[in-house]
Amino acid sequence: MTLRLLAEVSPHDLLVGLAELQNHLLGYVKSMALKCAVDLGIPNAIYRRGGAATLAEIATDTAVHPAKVPDLQRVMELLSTSGIFSATAGEDSGGFGVVVYGLTTASRFLVGWRNLSPMVPFLVSPVVVSSFFSMCDWFRSEPAAAGSLFELAHGCSQRDMAGKDAALNSALNDYVVADSQLFLEVIILDKGRIFRGLSSLIDVGGGHGAATQIIARAFPRIKCTVLDLPHVVGQVTACDGELHFIAGDMFESIPPADAVLLKNILHEWGDEDCVKILQRCKEAIPSRHAGGKVIIIDMVRGSAKGDSKISEMEAIQNMFMMHVNGMERGENEWKKIFSDAGFSADYKIMPILGPLSVIEIYP
Numbered sequence: 117m118t119l120r121l122l123a124e125v126s127p128h129d130l131l132v133g134l135a136e137l138q139n140h141l142l143g144y145v146k147s148m149a150l151k152c153a154v155d156l157g158i159p160n161a162i163y164r165r166g167g168a169a170t171l172a173e174i175a176t177d178t179a180v181h182p183a184k185v186p187d188l189q190r191v192m193e194l195l196s197t198s199g200i201f202s203a204t205a206g207e208d209s210g211g212f213g214v215v216v217y218g219l220t221t222a223s224r225f226l227v228g229w230r231n232l233s234p235m236v237p238f239l240v241s242p243v244v245v246s247s248f249f250s251m252c253d254w255f256r257s258e259p260a261a262a263g264s265l266f267e268l269a270h271g272c273s274q275r276d277m278a279g280k281d282a283a284l285n286s287a288l289n290d291y292v293v294a295d296s297q298l299f300l301e302v303i304i305l306d307k308g309r310i311f312r313g314l315s316s317l318i319d320v321g322g323g324h325g326a327a328t329q330i331i332a333r334a335f336p337r338i339k340c341t342v343l344d345l346p347h348v349v350g351q352v353t354a355c356d357g358e359l360h361f362i363a364g365d366m367f368e369s370i371p372p373a374d375a376v377l378l379k380n381i382l383h384e385w386g387d388e389d390c391v392k393i394l395q396r397c398k399e400a401i402p403s404r405h406a407g408g409k410v411i412i413i414d415m416v417r418g419s420a421k422g423d424s425k426i427s428e429m430e431a432i433q434n435m436f437m438m439h440v441n442g443m444e445r446g447e448n449e450w451k452k453i454f455s456d457a458g459f460s461a462d463y464k465i466m467p468i469l470g471p472l473s474v475i476e477i478y479p
């Protein structure tokens with residue numbers, strides 16, 4: 117087979133194919149380099165130097181041992197090749213030619229007041245990454261016996277482990293807070309009208325209330341409540357002040373409110389569980405005539421329209437959600453769940469940033 121391939125394919129195409137294979141096999145090295153850069157504080161070091169820094173400056177600012185500077189250069193080379201940093205030719209203070217590293221749009225998400233760097237310790241944690249090692253066994257096993265990839269690898273669900281492991285719980289909640297702080301502000305700026313006129317809102321699975329806090333500040337007349345599992349609500353501190361927190365289970369009952377918010381919840385569950393959650397939501401809200409609605413913030417696949425980076429992101433996110441038996445859905449998949457849960461057919465999908473969308477559904 118390989119010999120035939122050598123005869124049939126041009127040397128350039130062979131090389132591109134080999135590079136594609138190697139890049140896939142070692143794709144995790146990119147994740148690790150990014151994790152290392154965030155752990156060392158490299159994006160912030162570049163940011164604090166006005167957005168441009170040499171290798172020597174980055175090494176000094178991040179306390180890298182002088183003997184390891186050539187190795188740091190490898191990290192910077194990879195992350196510049198892959199679009200996390202920019203690399204341009206410049207001069208050092210002595211007039212010698214050096215590479216100057218800068219922030220790109222991607223790494224600007226890792227610096228400043230609202231940033232996504234807290235996503236790294238969770239998404240690139242050994243406990244999450246190792247779930248994917250059991251994928252082959254998982255595909256061949258009886259669904260009820262194996263559970264999710266995470267359960268097969270670790271013997272318990274991610275939620276149960278977070279309930280027992282304080283470090284994982286904190287990493288997960290910090291991730292949620294960072295994501296909420298950034299995206300809720302964007303959503304309120306762009307689609308704030310979805311919250312207007314509400315007198316009460318319950319954020320189901322709202323974690324430490326980061327999303328709700330932003331809504332409560334922008335719309336002080338809304339009585340905002342967060343419902344989450346006891347181990348999550350138990351970690352909430354006094355500074356989370358103006359919100360009400362309730363420890364409970366969204367599969368059992370959801371306290372009444374004009375609107376229920378489900379942000380990044382349904383993509384963690386299979387269709388049957390989503391229908392059950394939405395049925396509990398429907399019981400919690402008034403009729404449509406009285407303003408009742410469920411606000412879902414989640415991905416709606418299919419917005420990529422030929423953009424291979426966005427298509428890849430959708431496919432990676434969809435596969436990532438497999439580790440907890442969740443999935444990212446396209447409009448038709450959402451539509452079926454809404455209908456099975458008894459909601460009206462005239463839902464509204466409002467794209468925020470590519471596939472990231474707000475969906476309003478009505479009883």
Ligand SMILES: C[S@@+](CC[C@H](N)C(=O)[O-])C[C@H]1O[C@@H](n2cnc3c(N)ncnc32)[C@H](O)[C@@H]1O
Binds near residue numbers: 292366379380
């Ligand atoms: C991915 S996080 C999403 C957090 C948040 N909504 C956000 O801003 O993205 C999922 C949340 O659902 C909560 N959760 C999971 N099962 C739950 C249940 N049965 N009842 C209530 N909350 C639950 C988890 O504790 C976690 O805080």
